[in-house]
């Protein structure tokens with residue numbers, strides 16, 4: 001949407017540049033073209049990422065282009081989206097990764113542990129879909145405030161770290177009354193404001209701790225600063241915001257965090273209401289899929305065969321199957337899942353060859369999770385534009401011929 005607008009503008013300028021140089025105004029035209037050709041640079045903490053694969057919404061919101069999702073299951077770190085609610089900490093926190101400390105509370109023997117100590121308590125690897133709860137917000141006609149992500153505030157990544165349950169066991173087990181797992185981010189808070197208004201601290205139901213990881217590696221490399229290095233709380237199957245980067249504290253608590261990001265942010269507030277702590281928080285992800293190719297951005301396709309491919313996931317459950325429609329949801333056909341199954345929290349790729357004749361085609365995908373839940377046709381309207389899993393919103397319109 002936004003990027004296609006930029007493209008259109010670029011074409012327009014390129015066109016007018018040609019016209020102007022023909023009229024002998026080449027130097028002006030050259031300058032205009034140079035100004036539009038250089039994309040805004042990536043922010044320093046994400047400067048190692050692939051500029052071509054990303055849409056830069058702001059210095060703290062980078063989205064993977066739909067066309068950059070390939071057909072292998074893992075999203076390369078260089079193409080993975082970034083979302084920071086506060087400025088990322090100074091890169092100096094990565095100088096001595098093993099010295100990073102996290103305090104563990106709400107266990108029988110609460111204490112602070114270094115990353116070096118955590119590494120002695122156990123290790124596991126898990127593949128998860130990391131997705132911002134606002135992914136798909138750009139499809140809400142109500143234009144909720146916040147980044148208008150379409151599909152690219154998501155990726156499938158492999159984490160390695162210590163299972164949280166091993167840490168809890170090493171500290172004597174859970175204390176009485178633990179109802180939530182609360183994670184706190186280690187960012188430096190701006191001065192002169194109420195800390196609770198900016199602190200990144202989230203609570204999830206304590207059952208989520210069974211699958212949670214304190215991760216120090218992502219996609220086979222030490223966890224980059226942009227993604228929460230040196231240590232991140234990974235809560236498989238839960239929306240991105242619950243996966244606390246630069247985690248400084250993990251607490252088993254009787255109540256949810258009082259931080260604004262928990263009490264009022266990320267709530268499923270019905271339209272016309274105000275956000276409040278009694279509304280559902282964005283926790284577990286629902287069943288969702290979308291098509292990543294073919295896409296209309298390369299212009300009209302020639303009639304013939306195409307491989308319709310995309311991704312599908314079930315949040316805390318795996319995916320049982322995916323169907324694809326090329327007629328806007330009137331008829332559906334099963335689309336085989338391809339590639340390795342990396343477990344219930346990862347996404348699956350699907351691909352199906354279809355013949356497209358000349359005309360306009362609306363391509364959609366619809367996933368079913370292992371419990372039989374089918375991806376919804378419609379989004380659930382809400383103030384923040386969260387949890388959009390509507391297959392209709394994610395459909396792709398193609399012109400052939």
Ligand SMILES: Nc1nc2c(c(=O)[nH]1)N[C@H]1C(S)=C(S)[C@@H](COP(=O)(O)O)O[C@H]1N2
Pocket residue numbers: 080081082083084085086130131132133184185186187200226227228240241242243244245246247
């Ligand atoms: N400490 C901390 N953790 C955080 C955030 C943050 O701003 N600070 N943002 C959250 C949000 S809203 C999302 S969507 C994901 C983004 O993860 P990524 O930047 O690694 O893609 O991190 C979550 N964890």
Ligand SMILES: [Mo]
Pocket residue numbers: 083131132133134240241
């Ligand atoms: Mo997010």
